[in-house]
Amino acid sequence: MESKTRRKLLQSLTVLPFLTTGAGAQSPEIETFRRNAVEGWRKRINAFRERYILPIIDTEATYNSAINLDSMRESMDRLGVAQICFAPFAGLGSHASYNLYERYPEHFIPTTADGSSPHWYHNTEQFAETTRQDLASGKYFLMGEFEIRHYPSHQQVLAGRLDRDITIPLVDPGLLAIFAIAEKTGIALQLHYEIEDALLPGFETLLARFPLAKVIWCHLGQVRYAERNTRYGSDYVAGLIKRFPNLHFDLGLAGPTHQHPGSRQRDQMIYAETRIPPWGGYLRNNWRDLLETYPERFLAASDIDASRWQNFTSQIERLRMLILDRLTPQCRQLVAYQNAWRLITGEPYDVWRNAGKL
Numbered sequence: 001m002e003s004k005t006r007r008k009l010l011q012s013l014t015v016l017p018f019l020t021t022g023a024g025a026q027s028p029e030i031e032t033f034r035r036n037a038v039e040g041w042r043k044r045i046n047a048f049r050e051r052y053i054l055p056i057i058d059t060e061a062t063y064n065s066a067i068n069l070d071s072m073r074e075s076m077d078r079l080g081v082a083q084i085c086f087a088p089f090a091g092l093g094s095h096a097s098y099n100l101y102e103r104y105p106e107h108f109i110p111t112t113a114d115g116s117s118p119h120w121y122h123n124t125e126q127f128a129e130t131t132r133q134d135l136a137s138g139k140y141f142l143m144g145e146f147e148i149r150h151y152p153s154h155q156q157v158l159a160g161r162l163d164r165d166i167t168i169p170l171v172d173p174g175l176l177a178i179f180a181i182a183e184k185t186g187i188a189l190q191l192h193y194e195i196e197d198a199l200l201p202g203f204e205t206l207l208a209r210f211p212l213a214k215v216i217w218c219h220l221g222q223v224r225y226a227e228r229n230t231r232y233g234s235d236y237v238a239g240l241i242k243r244f245p246n247l248h249f250d251l252g253l254a255g256p257t258h259q260h261p262g263s264r265q266r267d268q269m270i271y272a273e274t275r276i277p278p279w280g281g282y283l284r285n286n287w288r289d290l291l292e293t294y295p296e297r298f299l300a301a302s303d304i305d306a307s308r309w310q311n312f313t314s315q316i317e318r319l320r321m322l323i324l325d326r327l328t329p330q331c332r333q334l335v336a337y338q339n340a341w342r343l344i345t346g347e348p349y350d351v352w353r354n355a356g357k358l
């Protein structure tokens with residue numbers, strides 16, 4: 001099919017999360033549960049809006065039992081974070097996220113277990129099957145982050161956790177199964193994939209193979225080894241956005257001065273470094289222009305986990321000051337919560353048409 005026509009067709013195929021899935025999804029109980037969940041989240045979003053606070057939906061965060069929920073909810077209320085999509089550490093199972101929702105239904109969005117531990121990368125097919133079953137229950141609205149190519153994080157390098165250098169082949173049956181599940185269910189899928197010249201062509205092939213999968217490529221512009229990337233930048237991301245109508249990016253990032261201890265390089269290319277407090281830098285104009293040009297493709301995220309959850313306040317404050325505050329009102333609202341809302345609930349942007357400007 002001629003590519004422009006094909007793109008148009010794909011854009012017109014709105015797969016609402018879960019409405020296309022198996023029998024469990026259609027049961028009245030599940031439909032009622034999902035409707036009530038969405039109304040609770042809408043209520044909390046509107047409560048912030050009524051106080052002229054721009055609400056945020058944090059789409060990328062890993063839950064572990066070390067995280068203090070009372071403290072998290074207090075932070076969310078104070079920082080204007082309406083909801084967190086807490087993907088549990090896989091050892092806890094997806095139901096840990098559902099349990100958070102049961103306890104605090106307006107704060108948390110049930111998200112399937114995070115693919116960032118050996119449960120995933122040592123047994124991808126089993127993990128994919130478990131994820132499929134979890135989604136078939138009708139209880140989940142988003143799929144946690146799956147690592148495909150992953151360098152050890154800051155804390156992991158410092159702790160000598162070089163076992164966290166992960167490569168899942170792009171033809172891996174478990175990985176392909178995850179993409180197929182994303183296509184079938186319409187539930188968005190979060191991915192971790194390092195940015196390097198040698199890795200990009202294969203990733204593009206994978207995206208082209210599953211055009212209906214709603215993919216969130218986590219950590220926009222996080223490059224661990226600059227010498228391994230000559231292609232990726234704001235123009236390259238714009239090119240991907242034009243080619244792949246269901247591709248999104250999240251802003252779960254460290255700050256402008258952050259150095260990855262593995263490469264000893266500054267690893268956040270969307271920021272220029274000034275070292276001026278409080279954040280030590282600013283959002284580069286070409287990246288701000290990218291967000292303004294394609295405002296429907298970017299999502300707010302904190303990227304907290306068991307070792308970083310106490311940074312939640314600074315993650316959210318930095319996101320607001322360095323990124324959201326620099327955007328036009330319409331773009332700011334899309335990135336802060338409306339894009340996440342569309343992916344999670346399947347509702348069109350029109351539901352926020354009269355939401356006014358924040």
Ligand SMILES: [Zn+2]
Pocket residue numbers: 145191192218219
């Ligand atoms: Zn990640």
